[in-house]
Amino acid sequence: MDTSNEVKIQEKYIAKVKKTNEGKKLKYNILTMGCQLNENDSEKLCGMLEEMGYQRTEDVKKCDIALFNTCCVRENAEDKLFGKLGELKKLKEEKGIIIAIGGCMMQEKHITDKIKTSYPFVDILFGTHTLYKFPEDLYKSIEEKRKIEDIIDIDGKIYEDLPIKRDSKIKASVTIMNGCNNFCSYCIVPYVRGRERSRNPRNIINEVENLAKEGYKEITLLGQNVNSYLRVEKEKNIPFEEYNGVNSFASLLREINKIDGIERIRFVSPHPKDFTDDVIDAIRDCDKVCKLVHLPLQSGNTKVLKEMNRKYTKEQYLELVSKMKNKIPNLTLSTDIIVGFPGETDEEFEDTLEVVEKVKFEQVYMFIYSRRVGTPGDKMENQIPEEIKHRRFDKLKKLVEKQIEENNKKYVGKVERVLVEGKSKNNELMLTGRTDSNKVVVFEGNNDLIGKAINLKIVSEHMWYLKGEMI
Ligand code: 5AD
Numbered sequence: 001m002d003t004s005n006e007v008k009i010q011e012k013y014i015a016k017v018k019k020t021n022e023g024k025k026l027k028y029n030i031l032t033m034g035c036q037l038n039e040n041d042s043e044k045l046c047g048m049l050e051e052m053g054y055q056r057t058e059d060v061k062k063c064d065i066a067l068f069n070t071c072c073v074r075e076n077a078e079d080k081l082f083g084k085l086g087e088l089k090k091l092k093e094e095k096g097i098i099i100a101i102g103g104c105m106m107q108e109k110h111i112t113d114k115i116k117t118s119y120p121f122v123d124i125l126f127g128t129h130t131l132y133k134f135p136e137d138l139y140k141s142i143e144e145k146r147k148i149e150d151i152i153d154i155d156g157k158i159y160e161d162l163p164i165k166r167d168s169k170i171k172a173s174v175t176i177m178n179g180c181n182n183f184c185s186y187c188i189v190p191y192v193r194g195r196e197r198s199r200n201p202r203n204i205i206n207e208v209e210n211l212a213k214e215g216y217k218e219i220t221l222l223g224q225n226v227n228s229y230l231r232v233e234k235e236k237n238i239p240f241e242e243y244n245g246v247n248s249f250a251s252l253l254r255e256i257n258k259i260d261g262i263e264r265i266r267f268v269s270p271h272p273k274d275f276t277d278d279v280i281d282a283i284r285d286c287d288k289v290c291k292l293v294h295l296p297l298q299s300g301n302t303k304v305l306k307e308m309n310r311k312y313t314k315e316q317y318l319e320l321v322s323k324m325k326n327k328i329p330n331l332t333l334s335t336d337i338i339v340g341f342p343g344e345t346d347e348e349f350e351d352t353l354e355v356v357e358k359v360k361f362e363q364v365y366m367f368i369y370s371r372r373v374g375t376p377g378d379k380m381e382n383q384i385p386e387e388i389k390h391r392r393f394d395k396l397k398k399l400v401e402k403q404i405e406e407n408n409k410k411y412v413g414k415v416e417r418v419l420v421e422g423k424s425k426n427n428e429l430m431l432t433g434r435t436d437s438n439k440v441v442v443f444e445g446n447n448d449l450i451g452k453a454i455n456l457k458i459v460s461e462h463m464w465y466l467k468g469e470m471i
């Protein structure tokens with residue numbers, strides 16, 4: 001579906017706001033919550049704001065626009081937003097700043113209702129499907145001096161060529177699809193991001209080619225379910241233009257692997273149920289595709305997995321892992337795990353620990369189950385008491401940390417290829433980069449190494465980073 005006209009209309013609004021702002025040196029502050037997809041959306045919001053003449057400030061007290069890009073996957077993001085809004089009230093009264101809130105949380109009616117009643121000073125509310133219209137919403141808020149609510153519930157379209165201001169000059173995220181059709185029973189994403197829809201292969205490849213020309217070295221392909229890229233289009237006969245033979249996730253990986261200048265390709269997140277052999281073969285064959293695969297487990301117990309609507313069993317997950325380990329040399333794995341899903345017993349939780357013991361993940365992102373309004377999980381009667389959830393979380397954390405410590409030892413004495421990302425945050429005199437397996441390596445070196453992939457000898461290990469030396 002061609003949306004270029006809609007994007008052109010927004011370009012006009014960008015020009016109008018820019019004109020209004022001329023010479024005013026206005027600033028914006030942005031707070032992004034949640035996943036890498038949201039971060040990529042925020043880069044687009046920043047791109048629009050900068051084209052409208054705003055400059056970024058990290059100090060919220062100095063801003064003229066305070067923007068929130070929200071997440072609603074877990075409850076703690078809500079607490080954070082309401083806390084920040086409380087703090088901003090004074091700034092709004094003193095300076096008359098514009099406050100805009102967008103993203104996933106705005107697709108939830110109980111949240112927007114709460115904002116309208118408890119925080120009526122917020123100027124703009126926009127949802128996930130109307131992000132591209134932010135310039136128009138901002139223009140109307142400034143010119144017409146009225147509150148704007150721009151939230152729609154239908155499935156959004158795909159908008160190409162929005163302005164973008166990327167956070168890094170070395171690593172770039174490229175969203176390849178939006179939405180999710182899986183309806184895992186704990187998850188709010190399908191309700192707030194709509195149904196799956198994929199970008200055209202040509203647009204993705206052009207974007208990566210341009211990034212390579214700009215000097216980017218690492219690309220992360222993003223989607224809620226990347227390995228079902230173009231699946232819905234094929235199943236429902238929605239026309240898409242095949243480009244250089246790209247008609248699936250595996251063929252997309254192979255095509256991006258050919259782009260000169262790009263050194264590394266990562267992707268998040270795939271779904272274990274859709275991990276087909278062609279994708280495994282592509283990871284094995286493509287030298288630039290990192291051999292760290294994020295494979296969300298969620299639970300290691302078949303009954304809990306069924307209740308979660310994950311569509312695989314403990315055994316199928318373990319079979320997939322061993323197939324991948326056999327086929328892909330040097331494979332490492334990371335995962336997501338939820339503890340305390342409704343009805344999970346101590347014995348069932350032990351299965352999760354057993355899978356963690358067996359697979360030996362490189363990294364585990366651990367979450368305490370959080371009830372989300374509107375999901376089947378929220379309606380289940382056998383919710384787990386907070387105290388038990390926390391006890392399980394601590395037990396899992398202990399196991400994971402023990403494994404990470406053991407695993408880190410394997411790196412010492414080895415030579416690792418590291419993409420150098422910049423100066424270390426904790427020590428200006430050191431540089432930092434990452435291995436193929438996404439481990440942070442800190443080392444002493446010249447600033448001209450930033451952006452290069454180099455071999456480093458790992459000399460010591462620490463819980464969250466490795467220390468390296470030039471060879
Ligand atoms: N509670 C806790 N964790 C959740 N996740 C998704 N929904 C919930 C929820 N309701 C976790 C899953 C997912 C990750 C992005 O967030 O593990 O993979």
Ligand code: SF4
Nearest residue numbers: 180182183184187189
């Ligand atoms: Fe949520 Fe499941 Fe979709 Fe991931 S696959 S976004 S966990 S519903």
